[in-house]
Structure formats: structure tokens, C-alpha cells
Amino acid sequence: MTIRPRRSVLYMPGSNPRAMEKAKTLPIDAVILDLEDSVAPDAKGEARKLVAETVKAGGFGRREVFVRVNGVDTPWFSDDLDAVVPAKPDVILVPKVSSPDTLEMIGQRLLDMHADSKIRIWIMIETPLSIFNIQALAACAGDTETRLGGFVMGTNDLAKETRVRLVPGRAPMIGWLATCVLAAHAYGLDIVDGVYNTLSDMEGFERECREGRDLGFDGKTLIHPNQIAPCNAVFSPSADEVALARKMIAAFEQPENRGKGVVQIDGRMVERLHAEMAQRTVAIADAIGAE
Ligand SMILES: CC(C)(COP(=O)(O)OP(=O)(O)OC[C@H]1O[C@@H](n2cnc3c(N)ncnc32)[C@H](O)[C@@H]1OP(=O)(O)O)[C@@H](O)C(=O)NCCC(=O)NCCSC(=O)C[C@H](O)C(=O)O
Numbered sequence: 001m002t003i004r005p006r007r008s009v010l011y012m013p014g015s016n017p018r019a020m021e022k023a024k025t026l027p028i029d030a031v032i033l034d035l036e037d038s039v040a041p042d043a044k045g046e047a048r049k050l051v052a053e054t055v056k057a058g059g060f061g062r063r064e065v066f067v068r069v070n071g072v073d074t075p076w077f078s079d080d081l082d083a084v085v086p087a088k089p090d091v092i093l094v095p096k097v098s099s100p101d102t103l104e105m106i107g108q109r110l111l112d113m114h115a116d117s118k119i120r121i122w123i124m125i126e127t128p129l130s131i132f133n134i135q136a137l138a139a140c141a142g143d144t145e146t147r148l149g150g151f152v153m154g155t156n157d158l159a160k161e162t163r164v165r166l167v168p169g170r171a172p173m174i175g176w177l178a179t180c181v182l183a184a185h186a187y188g189l190d191i192v193d194g195v196y197n198t199l200s201d202m203e204g205f206e207r208e209c210r211e212g213r214d215l216g217f218d219g220k221t222l223i224h225p226n227q228i229a230p231c232n233a234v235f236s237p238s239a240d241e242v243a244l245a246r247k248m249i250a251a252f253e254q255p256e257n258r259g260k261g262v263v264q265i266d267g268r269m270v271e272r273l274h275a276e277m278a279q280r281t282v283a284i285a286d287a288i289g290a291e
């Protein structure tokens, strides 16, 4: 399995060519060119064309390119797919998917379009039903036809649908977030946390990045370039973590430890499961270092 960093995933309106051009130079792991909520109904057609041209033109380097289309129940979904799929983004991100049936329908639609097999489908988890159905959705990961690649939390829509408040610490929705992380990782999927709306509150933003990291998210979705550096810092393994990870891997490679299940390193118990976790830390650090 390819391990790739998805620390910082920046949204930008698909109607904003200046922002999309700027994204090609920003230190982000992925971009989301948005055709949904950040694009006004009257601007959808023009944005769709612009996004398709932008993806086709390329120039995003190692950044993963997501296009967020409009939801399956909207009048724009079908035209969005027709325009964007031939441009071959890495990911089509579909909002407000609540059930595996919908996911299967999307997979079938891509199959009918003879879409490039490398294109993955990611879905937004942002309806109450998607939280109830999260295990069934995640279980589609093994099904080649649905092409499921991962989840993005839509915390604004979740707040809208449930009337919970977006308060510091997110206590009202922390159980939902943790359940989604659990389901994603149970089926080998990546999952990216929701956005932080208050651009002027960097302290609150960094706190929420740490909260997401500690819950097990792979990264966070962002809405402004100012959020990139603190987000990357929080979601990157620290130099100490990487050094310890290398020590753990090396320890079990020593001939005297080959037959052991547990060793002591720097005053702590290290089992083989920790060495496996260390492999991931090093792979992520190497991928970040290779930028
Ligand atoms: C929020 C913004 C509208 C603010 O824009 P603006 O007032 O232009 O900000 P600045 O003047 O501070 O911008 C400085 C420069 O940075 C560029 N910029 C700003 N934002 C972005 C961006 N997201 N990507 C790339 N570049 C960006 C500006 O162009 C300026 O550049 P320059 O002119 O060269 O100096 C704006 O930040 C914005 O539109 N953000 C993204 C909004 C968005 O995409 N929203 C949808 C996703 S969130 C969502 O839907 C969540 C989910 O579904 C849920 O339910 O929770």
C-alpha cells in the first residue's frame, strides 16, 4: 500500500482562477477544487469548465488533485462528472453521501464513463445518516467498483443538520468524529478532518489541528493559505518521533533481537507492533522530506 502524506488539504472555489493558480506553489499535500458550496448556482457552469481546464493543464506537482463535485441529488452532479472525469483528477470528492447504495451508483456511473481506473472516489461525511452508516460505507473500501479512497469530514454540514454547536473542543460531535476515524482505519482508508472557519483565530485553529491529529485523522481540510504552515507542523512527525521510530526499526533488525517480541529502548517497552507503527512514521517523514 502506498503511504502518502495528507496533512494539509486546501479547498478553493472552482470559480477562482487566481486561487487555483496560487495552489500550485503552496506547500500543501492536496488541493480540493470546489464546485459545490463555495460556488454560487449561477456560476456553476463557468466554474465546471474552468476546473476541468485547470486539472487538464496540470502543474500541481506532487500535490494530489481533488475535485469536489455537487451532490448526487442536485441538477449539477451529472454535468460535473461529464466535464471533470475526462480531465483525470486524482480524486472525485462527492458531498453528502449517506449510504453504500449511493457510493455504488457513483462507481457504476464512472464505470459507464470508462473513467480512468486510477481515479478514486472520496466522500464527505456530513449527514447524520452517513454517521450511522459509517461502517457500511467504509466496508466498500475493498470493492473495486466503488473506488473508495477515503473520507473528508464536513463539520459545517453536520452542525447544520444536527443543530450541534461548533464549540472549542467540539465536545458535541467528538464521538461522531472518533467513530468515523475508527471506521476509516478499520478498512485501511485515510480520513481528513473538517475545516476551521474562523480565519482570524490561529490559536483555536492550531488547537483543533492537534485535536484532530490526536483523534487519528491523517490531516485537516483548510480554507486559507495562512492555515497551511501550522497544520503541516502539527500533522508532521517531529524529529524526535522520527529518530525514535528509526531506533525501533533498527532494534528489531539486530541479530540478538530477531527472536524477541519485546525490547527496551530509551527506558521504554517497545514491541513489534511499535516497530510496525514506526515504519509508517518513517514512511510519512521520508515522503515529506522528499518534497
Ligand atoms: C475565505 C476566503 C473567501 C477569503 O478570501 P480573501 O478575502 O481573498 O482572503 P485574503 O485576502 O486573505 O487572501 C490572500 C491571498 O490568498 C489567496 N487565497 C485565499 N484563500 C485561498 C484558498 N483557499 N486557496 C488558494 N488561495 C487562496 C487569495 O487569492 C489572495 O491571493 P493574492 O490575491 O495573490 O494575494 C477564501 O480564503 C476562500 O475562498 N477560501 C476557500 C473557501 C472554500 O473553498 N469553501 C468551501 C469549502 S469549506 C466546506 O464546504 C466545508 C464542508 O463542506 C463542511 O460542511 O464543513
Ligand SMILES: [Mg+2]
Pocket (backbone or CB within 6 Å): 037, 095, 124, 126, 154, 156, 157
Ligand atoms: Mg459540506
